Amino acid sequence: MGIKHSTTKASGNRGYASEWNEDHIWQPLQNTAGDGYVVDGSSITTGNCIKFITSNTQTTGSVFKIDLKNSFDKNWWEHLREAVIFNIVDSANVPVNTEDLIKIKFGHFLDVTVPAIIFDFFGDDYAYIYYSGADYGAGLALHEIRAPSGYLYITSPVRCSGLYDDYKPVMINNTGNRKVASAIYPSTFYTMNDGVATRFGWAHNQGFSSRVEQAQVEVDTAGWPRYLGCMIVPGTSQIVRACVWNNSGSAQDVRVHFIVLGA
Amino acid sequence: MSGQKKVYYCKKCGNWIIKAPLDDTGIEGVKCACGEENNFEIKTE
Numbered sequence: 640m641g642i643k644h645s646t647t648k649a650s651g652n653r654g655y656a657s658e659w660n661e662d663h664i665w666q667p668l669q670n671t672a673g674d675g676y677v678v679d680g681s682s683i684t685t686g687n688c689i690k691f692i693t694s695n696t697q698t699t700g701s702v703f704k705i706d707l708k709n710s711f712d713k714n715w716w717e718h719l720r721e722a723v724i725f726n727i728v729d730s731a732n733v734p735v736n737t738e739d740l741i742k743i744k745f746g747h748f749l750d751v752t753v754p755a756i757i758f759d760f761f762g763d764d765y766a767y768i769y770y771s772g773a774d775y776g777a778g779l780a781l782h783e784i785r786a787p788s789g790y791l792y793i794t795s796p797v798r799c800s801g802l803y804d805d806y807k808p809v810m811i812n813n814t815g816n817r818k819v820a821s822a823i824y825p826s827t828f829y830t831m832n833d834g835v836a837t838r839f840g841w842a843h844n845q846g847f848s849s850r851v852e853q854a855q856v857e858v859d860t861a862g863w864p865r866y867l868g869c870m871i872v873p874g875t876s877q878i879v880r881a882c883v884w885n886n887s888g889s890a891q892d893v894r895v896h897f898i899v900l901g902a
Numbered sequence: 903m904s905g906q907k908k909v910y911y912c913k914k915c916g917n918w919i920i921k922a923p924l925d926d927t928g929i930e931g932v933k934c935a936c937g938e939e940n941n942f943e944i945k946t947e
Contacts, residue, residue: 830907832919835932
C-alpha cells in the first residue's frame with residue numbers, strides 16, 4: 640500500500656477565493672495513467688525525507704497533487720518521534736518553484752499529535768495544503784496554508800477529539816524554531832453571512848516591533864459552524880493573514896485573533 | 903455611535919457578506935456566497 644501522487648494541469652488557478660469552493664477541494668484527486676508515484680509508508684522512519692517525483696517537468700500553471708490517505712494513516716503518524724520532511728520535485732529532480740502549485744491532501748482523520756511535518760518547498764512559491772477529515776465526511780474544518788518560502792513546519796496538525804469541537808488551529812513556523820506566545824492581536828468579532836469567505840490580515844507593525852516568525856489563528860464562534868477553516872501566512876510580507884469561511888447554514892459571529900510568536 | 907458597523911454588501915447579488923466593527927482594518931478580501939469576489943460596497947449601519 641502506498642500513496643498516489645498525481646499531476647494535473649490547471650489554468651493558473653492560484654487565488655484564494657477560487658480555492659474556497661469546498662466541492663472543488665473535496666473532489667477526488669485525479670490520477671492520470673502512468674502518473675502515479677508510490678511510496679511505501681512503512682519503510683519511512685523518523686527523520687526521513689520523503690521525496691515526491693512528478694511524472695512531468697513543471698510548467699507554468701502546473702498543479703502537483705498528493706494524496707496521503709492510504710499508507711499515511713493514523714498508525715503511521717503515531718510511530719513518528721521526530722520531524723518528517725516532504726520534498727517535492729519534478730521529473731528532472733528540480734524542486735518545485737514559483738511557477739507551480741502544490742496540493743497535499745490528508746484524507747484521513749488525523750487524531751494524532753505529530754512532532755512536526757516539514758514541507759520543503761525550496762522556492763518562494765505559495766503552497767496549498769489541505770487537511771480533511773474524510774472519515775467524517777465533509778464536516779470537519781479544512782485548513783489551507785500558504786507557505787511563502789522555505790521550510791514550513793506544521794505542528795500538531797488538526798488534533799480533533801470530536802466532529803466539530805476541540806478544533807485546534809495549526810501552528811506554523813518558517814524558521815524552524817518554536818517560541819512562546821508574546822502577543823495576541825486583535826480580538827474582534829465579525830458577523831459572517833452564510834456561505835461567505837473572508838480574508839483577514841494584520842500588519843506586523845500594528846503592535847509589534849519586529850518581524851513575526853510564527854502565528855496562530857483562533858476562530859471562536861458561538862456554535863462552531865460545520866465548515867470553518869483558517870489559513871495562516873507568516874513570512875516575508877510583514878503581514879499575517881487568515882481566511883475564514885462559513886458554510887454553517889446561518890450567519891455566525893466569528894472572532895479572529897492572532898497569537899503572534901517570536902515577535 | 904455605539905452599535906454601528908461596517909457592512910459589506912455584494913454588488914452582484916445585493917446580499918450582505920460580513921459585518922465588521924467601524925474601526926476594523928483587518929479585512930483584506932471577501933467572497934460572497936453567490937461567488938462574487940471582492941466586489942462589494944461598504945455601508946455604515
